[in-house]
Amino acid sequence: MKSDLLKFTEKGIYCEAADVYIDPWKPVPRALITHGHADHSRWGSKAYLATDIAAPVIKYRLGDIKMETIKFGEERKINGVKFSFHPAGHILGSAQIRLEHKGEVWVASGDYKLEDDGLAKPFEPVRCHTFITESTFGLPVYDWKPQEEIFADINAWWRQNAADGKTTFITGYSLGKAQRILRGLDTSIGNIYTHGAVENINEVIRNQAISLPETTRITRETDKKLFPGNLILAPPSALNSAWMKKFKPVSIGIASGWMTLRGPRRRKAADRGFPLSDHVDWKDLNKAIEMTEATRVIVTHGYSSIFSKYLNEKGIQASIENTAYEGELAEVNENAEENKEKSD
Secondary structure: OOOOOOEEOOOOEEEOOOOEEEOOOOOOOEEEOOOOOOOOOOOOOOEEEEEOOOHHHHHHHHOOOOEEEEOOOOEEEEOOEEEEEEEOOOOOOOEEEEEEEOOEEEEEOOOOOOOOOOOOOOOOOOOOOEEEEEEOOOOOOOOOOOHHHHHHHHHHHHHHHHHOOOEEEEEOOOOOHHHHHHHHOOOOOOOEEEOHHHHHHHHHHHOOOOOOOOOEEOOOOOOHHHOOOOEEEEOHHHOOOOOHHHHOOEEEEEEOHHHHOHHHHHHOOOOEEEOOOOOOOHHHHHHHHHHHOOOEEEEEEEOHHHHHHHHHHOOOEEEEOOOOOOOHHHHHHOHHHHHHOOOO
């Protein structure tokens, strides 16, 4: 076995040959970033490299940082190591990072999904010797329905709420899920209002000439009498907040992979749960690994113990590495950004 091209350190995933880190969780001299979610893109590093599509929202969230960009498929050599970024399908601009050095190829996938959501560039399998994967939903119980079916359910729920004179209140994290929900809504039912954290990200994305349905930011001056029959899109942190309580009568829905099970919905006191996730389910997790043809898999977060054991039983060399990545837990919380971006 050749020496490890990537090592897991206290600061993050480190490539010693190139002296760079991938998605570090502590400040480092040079960080290669797979996507803009808070657990993968953190403030404090001296220099950043991300895809040209992901960079605007990363810069918006992290502020005044030194940022270089790279296009999907473009190759860049750093100290003799060849790097390239490839679509992960997770959210807009999300990438898998491929490294090649002395005949050894590794892929750090970040977070990913195989279903084409119409926003993110679809996942592209990259052949490699070692594949670093998440396992956020690495159990057979997580088996996503096609998104068309989920959006049909969301729109039918909204339509019924409108007929009943209720406000439809649905949550999805402000980066990625919110825009995916927007693209799936039937705007003939009513108007769409947004929490400030969602609308701030919408503005960044619209400035990239990416089309989203029309939305109206909720401010202190917004007339609350406008909401019955219409829909409010907010981040998960708004659930059961004083801000949310202004919009009664309301029917609450949550869009998250965790809504596959009833327990999380009950704990959040939601009326409806829609299992819509930007992570792979069990079948696509296995399919993605098969397509890489990797002989070694490193599992970083999620059901890592169970999934790595399963892979080893299949004859794939698998191990676990601890990281600060949180998968859809980070998407449910998003506290750092949302506390900063609250609506009035």
